[in-house]
Amino acid sequence: MKTILAYLTILATIIISASCDQSIDNLYRDKARIQFKYYTLDYNKKMILNNRTTFSFGMKSDEVVTDTAKIVVEFLGTPSNTDRTYKIKVVADSTTAVAGTHYKALSNTQTFKAGKFNDTLRIVVYRGNLSTSFTNPEDKRLALEVESSDDFDLGMKDGLRTYLYINNYLSEPVWWKTPLRYDYIGFYHPKKWKILISFNSRFSNAESCPFDYNNEGRQYFQGLANYLNAIPTFDDETGSRIYIDRLVPQN
Secondary structure, eight states: OHHHHHHHHHHHHHHHHHHSOTHHHHTTSSSEEEEEOOEEEOTTOOEEEOOEEEEESTTSOTTOOEEEEEEEEEEESOOOSSOEEEEEEEOGGGOOSOBTTTBOOOOSEEEEOTTOSEEEEEEEEEOTTSOOOSSSOOOEEEEEEEEOOSSEEEOOGGGSEEEEEEEOOOOOOTTTTOHHHHHHHOSOOHHHHHHHHHHOGGGGOSSOOSOOSSHHHHHHHHHHHHHHHHSOOBOTTTOOEEOSSOEEOOO
């Protein structure tokens, strides 16, 4: 059986090699081609197109007012033993973020480090002028395109533009309103979620809750209620005090 499988593998390799257009092998011989990484692979190794990155200050402590968003840049071709440069531009008609207000202005020329197949475009982002509203969430969008340079031609069409979304709110995690859990933690509020995260960082997973209805989970939820009873915590939009099961307006 192993011999047959080995033979089939070799045969498949020969067929694929013979059927490929050899011009593809020569495509990047003279100059590599630059692009944003525009896809991810799911658990079945299936390609999922994705040309957006979201950076949220919502999960960070209030003291963090400046941070760095990261976007992966890659190339098609042969790695270089020296640094190379690539170019980017802000697409004004697709951008709502303001340079100097929501992000630090970017240089048109960026460096791709030697010996790497991919590198990181780092964008300094600012929190101060982002809305904190979770009832009316707002994102600021930065649209970027790569441009050809002396070192790089353009890569695949889907990878030539990417979008960075910058925000300062915590949208409700998908696990919050599970019926039995909701009996313990009540209505959603981002400050309640932040307190749970401060108890245990595993609560930061927005897709699934690491603690269910067992004793440990109930202890965390009761701890949240105790915290809100003991330490006045207020909704920034209405000024109401937050309790585990209600918002109380303040006179």
